[in-house]
Amino acid sequence: xxxxxxxxxxxxxxxxxxxxxxxxxxxxxxxxxxxxxxxxxxxxxxxxxxxxxxxxxxxxxxxxxxxxxxxxxxxxxxxxxxxxxxxxxxxxxxxxxxxxxxxxxxxxxxxxxxxxxxxxxxxxxxxxxxxxxxxxxxxxxxxxxxxxxxxxxxxxxxxxxxxxxxxxxxxxxxxxxxxxxxxxxxxxxxxxxxxxxxxxxxxxxxxxxxxxxxxxxxxxxxxxxxxxxxxxxxxxxxxxxxxxxxx
Amino acid sequence: xxxxxxxxxxxxxxxxxxxxxxxxxxxxxxxxxxxxxxxxxxxxxxxxxxxxxxxxxxxxxxxxxxxxxxxxxxxxxxxxxxxxxxxxxxxxxxxxxxxxxxxxxxxxxxxxxxxxxxxxxxxxxxxxxxxxxxxxxxxxxxxxxxxxxxxxxxxxxxxxxxxxxxxxxxxxxxxxxxxxxxxxxxxxxxxxxxxxxxxxxxxxxxxxxxxxxxxxxxxxxxxxxxxxxxxxxxxxxxxxxxxxxxxxxxxxxxxxxxxxxxxxxxxxxxxxxxxxxxxxxxxxxxxxxxxxxxxxxxxxxxxxxxxxxxxxxxxxxxxxxxxxx
Amino acid sequence: xxxxxxxxxxxxxxxxxxxxxxxxxxxxxxxxxxxxxxxxxxxxxxxxxxxxxxxxxxxxxxxxxxxxxxxxxxxxxxxxxxxxxxxxxxxxxxxxxxxxxxxxxxxxxxxxxxxxxxxxxxxxxxxxxxxxxxxxxxxxxxxxxxxxxxxxxxxxxxxxxxxxxxxxxxxxxxxxxxxxxxxxxxxxxxxxxxxxxxxxxxxxxxxxxxxxxxxxxxxxxxxxxxxxxxxxxxxxxxxxxxxxxxxxxxxxxxxxxxxxxxxxxxxxxxxxxxxxxxxxxxxxxxxxxxxxxxxxxxxxxxxxxxx
Numbered sequence: 001x002x003x004x005x006x007x008x009x010x011x012x013x014x015x016x017x018x019x020x021x022x023x024x025x026x027x028x029x030x031x032x033x034x035x036x037x038x039x040x041x042x043x044x045x046x047x048x049x050x051x052x053x054x055x056x057x058x059x060x061x062x063x064x065x066x067x068x069x070x071x072x073x074x075x076x077x078x079x080x081x082x083x084x085x086x087x088x089x090x091x092x093x094x095x096x097x098x099x100x101x102x103x104x105x106x107x108x109x110x111x112x113x114x115x116x117x118x119x120x121x122x123x124x125x126x127x128x129x130x131x132x133x134x135x136x137x138x139x140x141x142x143x144x145x146x147x148x149x150x151x152x153x154x155x156x157x158x159x160x161x162x163x164x165x166x167x168x169x170x171x172x173x174x175x176x177x178x179x180x181x182x183x184x185x186x187x188x189x190x191x192x193x194x195x196x197x198x199x200x201x202x203x204x205x206x207x208x209x210x211x212x213x214x215x216x217x218x219x220x221x222x223x224x225x226x227x228x229x230x231x232x233x234x235x236x237x238x239x240x241x242x243x244x245x246x247x
Numbered sequence: 248x249x250x251x252x253x254x255x256x257x258x259x260x261x262x263x264x265x266x267x268x269x270x271x272x273x274x275x276x277x278x279x280x281x282x283x284x285x286x287x288x289x290x291x292x293x294x295x296x297x298x299x300x301x302x303x304x305x306x307x308x309x310x311x312x313x314x315x316x317x318x319x320x321x322x323x324x325x326x327x328x329x330x331x332x333x334x335x336x337x338x339x340x341x342x343x344x345x346x347x348x349x350x351x352x353x354x355x356x357x358x359x360x361x362x363x364x365x366x367x368x369x370x371x372x373x374x375x376x377x378x379x380x381x382x383x384x385x386x387x388x389x390x391x392x393x394x395x396x397x398x399x400x401x402x403x404x405x406x407x408x409x410x411x412x413x414x415x416x417x418x419x420x421x422x423x424x425x426x427x428x429x430x431x432x433x434x435x436x437x438x439x440x441x442x443x444x445x446x447x448x449x450x451x452x453x454x455x456x457x458x459x460x461x462x463x464x465x466x467x468x469x470x471x472x473x474x475x476x477x478x479x480x481x482x483x484x485x486x487x488x489x490x491x492x493x494x495x496x497x498x499x500x501x502x503x504x505x506x507x508x509x510x511x512x513x514x515x516x517x518x519x520x521x522x523x524x525x526x527x528x529x530x531x532x533x534x535x536x537x538x539x540x541x542x543x544x545x546x547x548x549x550x551x552x553x554x555x556x557x558x559x560x561x562x563x564x565x566x567x568x569x570x571x572x
Numbered sequence: 573x574x575x576x577x578x579x580x581x582x583x584x585x586x587x588x589x590x591x592x593x594x595x596x597x598x599x600x601x602x603x604x605x606x607x608x609x610x611x612x613x614x615x616x617x618x619x620x621x622x623x624x625x626x627x628x629x630x631x632x633x634x635x636x637x638x639x640x641x642x643x644x645x646x647x648x649x650x651x652x653x654x655x656x657x658x659x660x661x662x663x664x665x666x667x668x669x670x671x672x673x674x675x676x677x678x679x680x681x682x683x684x685x686x687x688x689x690x691x692x693x694x695x696x697x698x699x700x701x702x703x704x705x706x707x708x709x710x711x712x713x714x715x716x717x718x719x720x721x722x723x724x725x726x727x728x729x730x731x732x733x734x735x736x737x738x739x740x741x742x743x744x745x746x747x748x749x750x751x752x753x754x755x756x757x758x759x760x761x762x763x764x765x766x767x768x769x770x771x772x773x774x775x776x777x778x779x780x781x782x783x784x785x786x787x788x789x790x791x792x793x794x795x796x797x798x799x800x801x802x803x804x805x806x807x808x809x810x811x812x813x814x815x816x817x818x819x820x821x822x823x824x825x826x827x828x829x830x831x832x833x834x835x836x837x838x839x840x841x842x843x844x845x846x847x848x849x850x851x852x853x854x855x856x857x858x859x860x861x862x863x864x865x866x867x868x869x870x871x872x873x874x875x876x877x878x879x
Contacts, residue, residue, distance in 0.1 A: 051457055077459030085457075091450035102447050105440055106458040112468065117438040124440075164458055307666045363863050366870045370609050370665040370809065374801045375866060381798050382859035389852040498798060502611075502673045509670060539685055545677025552671040553659060 002065055004029045004168055004198050005050075010059035012045055012222075019045040020056065021222035027168065032194045034201040034209045037219035043202045044086060046219070047172050050200075051083045052076045063168070077106065080167035084157040084174060092146040096137060099145055099156060100128040103163035131163035132156075135189055151182035158189060168198050175205040187211060210234070218242075257563055258517040261524070262427065269419055281415050287527040288422045289483045294507040294519035295429045296476035301505070302513030303437045304469050305449035306365075309373045309501050310380030314353045314474045316496030317383060318481020321349035323399045323491045330402050342405030342412070346482050353478025354471050356383075361470040365463055377498050387493040398492025405486050412486050422483050426520070429476055434516045436472070445469050510551055512558025521559055576709050581831050582824065587716045589823020590723025594778035595796055596803040596815040597730055598771030604810030604876070605767050608657060609665050611672035613775050614797030615679035620645045620776025621788035622683055625692040634697055638780050642773055649772025653765045661764075680790055691789030719781050726774065730812050739763075799826075802862050808872030818873065822858050829854035 003026035012020035019042040027033045037043055048054035050061060052073035061069045068076055082103075091099050101118065104127040105111050119125065132138045135155040140148060148156065154174055161169045174190070175183050187208050193199065194212065203209050209216060210230045217227040218239050226236045233239055265288060272280035293315055300306040322345045328338035339345065360379045367375055393399045404412040412418045436442050448455045448462040455462045485491050494500075503526065511522025529547065533540035555562065599613045623644055627637035652675070660671050696715055703711045734740040779792065786792065803822050807814025833854040837846035853860075865873065 053453070053457075072461075074456045074459050074461045077457055083457050085454065089451045089454050091447055091454070093450055094446065098443060098447075102443055102455070103458050105443065106460060108440075111440040111444045111460070111465070113440040114436050114442075115439060117435075118440045118443045119438070121440070160458075307669070309669065360863075363867050367866060370603075370669075371805060371866075371870065371872075373609075373665065373669055374805050375862070377798065378802050378805070378859050378862055382856045382863075385855035385859075386852050389855045391848075391851075499673075499676075499794065502670070505666075506670060506673070509666075539681050541677040542681040542685070545674045545681065548674030548677065549656065549671055552663075552667050552674065553656075 001028065003027060004064060005200070006062040007050075008060050008062070010046075010049065010061065011057045012042075012049060012054065013057060018222045020049065023059070023219075023222070023224055025217055025224060025227070027198060027200055029198055030195055031214040032190070032199045032201060032212055034203060034213035034216045035219055036203065036206070036209055036216060040221075041219045042222040043219055044172065045222075047083060047170050047202060050170060051081060077164070077166075080165075081170065082161050082164045082166035082168070083170040084161050084172055086172040086176060088150075088153045088157070090145050090153055090156060090160075092144075094145055095142050096132070096145050096148065096156060097125070097128055097141040100131050100159050100163045101125065103160045104128050104131070104165075107165055128163055131159045134162055134192075135159040136185075151178055151185070154178060154182070154186060155189065158186075158193075162193070162197075166197075168200065169193075171199060171201045171203075173203055174201070175203060175208055183208065253563070254515065254517065254560070257521075257560065261517055261520055265423055265426075269423075270416060273416060278415065281419060283527065283531060285415070285419045285422055285487050286484075287524055288419070288426050289480055289487060290504070290507065290527060291520045291523040292422070292426050292429045292480040292483070293477050293504055294511070294523045295426070295433055295516075296473045296480065297504055298508045298513055298515075298519040299433050299436065299473045299476070300466075300469050301508050302515070302518070303433075303442065303449065304445045304466055306466060306470065307373050307505070308364075308376040308470075308473075309498065309505060310360075310376035310378075311474075311477050311504050312496040312498070312500035313380035313383040314357070314477035315481035315484060315500070315504075316387065316491075316493065317353050317356060318349035318478035318483075319485030319488075319491040319495060320387065320393070320399075320481075321345055321352055321478070322405055322482050322485035323401050324393060326401050326403050326405075327393065327399060340403050340406045342407040342410075345405050346479060349478045349482035350475045353481070354475040357471045357474025358467070361467045361474075365466050365470065377501065380496055380501055381498060384493050384496050384498075387496070394492070396493065398490055398494070401485060401489040401491065404489065405482070418483075418487060422487070425479065425483065429479075430516050430520070432476070436469075441465065441468070506548060506551075509558060510555075512560030515560055518558055518560040525559065577831065578828075579710055580712060581827055583712050583716060583720070585824035585827035586820065587719050587723075587823070588827055589820040590720055590727070591778050591782055592796070592800060592803050592823055593723055593816055593819035594726060594774050594781070595800040596807070596819050597726070597812055598774035599800055600804045600807070600810055600812060600815045601730075601774075602768055602771040603804070604812075606657075606661065606764050608661060608768075609668040609672070610657070610771070611669055611797065612652075612675040612679060612793075613672075613771065613800065614793030614795075615676050615683075616645065616649060616772045616793075617775040617779035617796055618683060618788070618790065618793035619648060619679060619779070620772075621694075621779035621783040621792060622687050622692065623776070624780035625694045625783055625788040626687070628694050634694060634700070634784065638777070641780055642777065645776030646769040646773045649769040649776075650765050652772070653768035657768060658761070658764065676793070680793070684790055687788070689790065691787040692783075693787040694783040696784045715784060722777070722781060726777070727816055734812050739767075799858065802858055804872075806862050806865050806872055808874035808876060810876040811872075811874040814872060814874035822861070825861060826854075826858050829857040833857070 005027040007023055007025040010020050010023040023046065035043055045054065049056045052071065056069065060067055063079055063081065068079065101124050104124045129138060129141060132141055135158050137152060137155055137159060140152065158174065175186055178186060183205065190212055201213065213230055215227060216230055216233045217224050218233060220242050225242055226233060226239050228236065265284065269281045269284035293311065297308060297311045300308060325337045325339045325345055325348065328334045329340050364372055364375045388396050410417050410421055444455065444460055444465045448466060452462050507522035507526045508519045510525060511520065512518030530544065533544050595613065595617055599610060602608055602610050620641060624637045624641040627640055628634045631637060656675060660668055700715045700718060702714050704714050704717060705711050799822065803818045804815050806822065807818035834846050834850035837850050
């Protein structure tokens with residue numbers, strides 16, 4: 001089967017430091033593929049190149065067999081790649097519902113619709129509410145986003161990704177800063193999404209990664225040193241040496 | 248919901264006052280106040296149009312007076328040629344044609360400058376919009392045909408069916424009706440799907456891009472709509488003053504317009520109207536006492552920036568935690 | 573083409589460029605370090621000119637008047653920073669613009685109250701009032717050469733300040749990062765006050781230097797501030813080097829455009845069309861230049877490293 005996402009020979013350096021060093025990676029449909037690596041391994045640089053906010057120096061990115069290396073960020077989203085943000089970048093001045101509704105609305109070919117009030121369009125409203133319900137935020141729909149807790153912001157990030165109906169969800173450290181209870185909730189949520197959505201998960205929380213991932217790639221100094229099932233990764237000498245050993 | 252209804256009450260009150268008071272002033276034999284109200288209402292249209300991009304799109308244009316100026320010259324130049332000959336292509340007193348010119352040219356100007364301005368952000372955007380306005384300012388200063396620095400007198404006002412702009416009351420109600428229309432347009436646009444994207448991009452542009460929106464195109468569209476509405480206000484202003492000069496588009500005018508929006512409260516329908524009302528009235532009051540009225544006026548502006556962050560409407564409508572909707 | 577005129581106009585262009593640099597360098601310094609947009613910078617230029625004009629009449633010597641005016645305008649700048657500007661640092665750039673817009677009205681009206689509505693012509697000492705024959709047929713006013721010399725000296729001084737001093741180190745490190753600066757154990761309040769005072773001094777000096785040519789007047793600040801902003805936008809906001817290069821370019825293009833554009837236009841269009849369009853185009857030339865540069869480099873020629 002053709003992989004959903006295929007990265008070949010991707011390179012990106014900043015002032016002589018290779019943040020992405022010949023990365024080759026395949027993400028299959030419906031899998032939850034996790035990328036782990038120590039701080040400064042180049043995880044966020046990789047995500048930025050995938051969603052198009054950063055241009056790679058060399059290499060190709062293919063999505064559904066199509067070369068998307070050079071197409072602009074907003075068009076990639078249109079193809080079905082969506083990302084969540086590490087530092088919460090939700091629209092804090094807007095109600096919770098609007099954050100999700102904007103993701104639903106983005107599925108349309110365009111939003112140059114000037115007349116009808118957006119909140120009265122039931123198609124958008126219903127889809128947004130459904131996404132909120134999936135992450136358990138349905139009761140907060142009309143609250144101001146700024147009033148939500150950190151954990152709820154994380155959940156809302158997932159709801160936004162869900163609502164955009166993405167074929168590939170890039171989740172950038174969804175557990176960051178969560179307490180044990182909230183982490184538990186988030187793992188549960190991701191487990192529910194697993195199998196129905198293709199997810200590329202970048203995460204620090206090892207327990208979460210090993211509990212959830214179908215496959216794991218280990219990124220160290222911009223290089224992928226191993227890819228495999230959680231069991232394979234656990235027993236991989238190179239990984240133990242370069243990464244797990246340090247923990 | 249409390250703030251919502253209070254905001255609506257304020258809106259109704261302000262609009263009712265603007266509908267009823269000026270004609271009463273006229274009948275009471277005080278035509279001066281009608282003039283004041285007309286100027287106020289026309290500037291309010293410009294402020295409402297600026298608010299569309301400033302208050303809902305986060306685009307702080309410091310060059311909106313240029314649109315007013317271009318709109319005014321779109322009335323003055325055709326009228327001039329109709330009176331003194333030459334350039335038959337545009338020579339006309341026809342108000343519909345002049346407004347078509349005003350709106351069309353400002354829209355095109357906004358489109359061209361917007362493409363460049365919107366590549367920049369923050370203080371660069373502020374300064375570039377200002378610089379483009381200066382460019383238009385200097386163009387008209389050096390156009391000797393139309394009076395250059397000294398400006399141009401409009402001998403004949405725009406001609407419309409049924410409306411006679413030489414009648415101050417007609418001019419006032421045309422302006423007032425236009426203001427209500429402008430407010431409705433901005434209100435509708437900002438609540439639409441388009442408006443959601445616009446406000447989203449103000450909150451976090453990168454997120455909107457990652458969702459798949461070409462935010463540049465949305466912002467540019469809003470910029471063009473705003474510029475064209477401001478051009479329309481300029482056409483009215485030309486008819487009101489019957490004297491136009493490059494001075495109307497100097498950068499201080501753009502600054503004043505921005506102040507009206509902030510003073511009243513950006514990002515609400517009625518805010519800019521309150522702001523321009525207060526601005527015009529205080530200006531009138533101070534300048535009737537002393538020729539040094541810019542001193543207290545400047546201090547007032549400073550005080551507004553330092554202490555009245557959310558604008559007057561923010562104060563009137565109480566805590567106002569739910570900004571916007 | 574008349575080469576004598578070309579040469580003289582090039583000198584004039586350089587003089588305008590260096591004057592612009594004096595104004596723009598203060599603006600860009602304040603922006604680069606304080607992250608503050610000062611629309612009222614032009615008013616400091618005006619106040620400098622008025623103070624120097626008054627002192628010239630009191631003590632009867634223009635150069636001594638400048639020497640005494642410089643610390644006065646620096647002190648005024650420091651006062652403004654302490655009383656108004658410092659409470660705007662935590663706000664966004666739009667608030668800076670609006671606040672200093674109010675400040676312009678206040679300063680301009682105060683100048684109006686103190687010095688009256690008419691401009692003040694400033695007499696030059698005799699030895700500066702003459703002309704110098706640089707070489708055969710090319711005669712240049714001595715005073716313009718003084719402006720050029722002063723501008724170059726200030727530029728050299730600023731380059732030294734930025735590249736070889738502790739303050740310069742802070743500037744280059746992107747000192748708008750307040751936490752970092754205070755971590756270095758520097759009194760931020762004092763540093764910011766001094767930087768603002770330095771900016772005010774540079775603007776004031778420019779105003780003093782131009783007042784014998786144009787006289788000190790209320791509107792002079794508003795005229796130069798926009799061009800100064802064009803300069804720092806072209807150069808890249810925060811960059812002294814950018815401000816210098818852009819100021820020279822803008823000064824030359826503006827001056828040469830006004831005197832030679834009609835000649836150029838006559839090569840490609842009718843004399844009548846050239847004579848009617850050249851003034852309009854030459855007045856817009858620097859803005860066209862700015863638009864072109866920004867279309868390709870949205871952050872100017874020397875963009876700030878982080879912002």
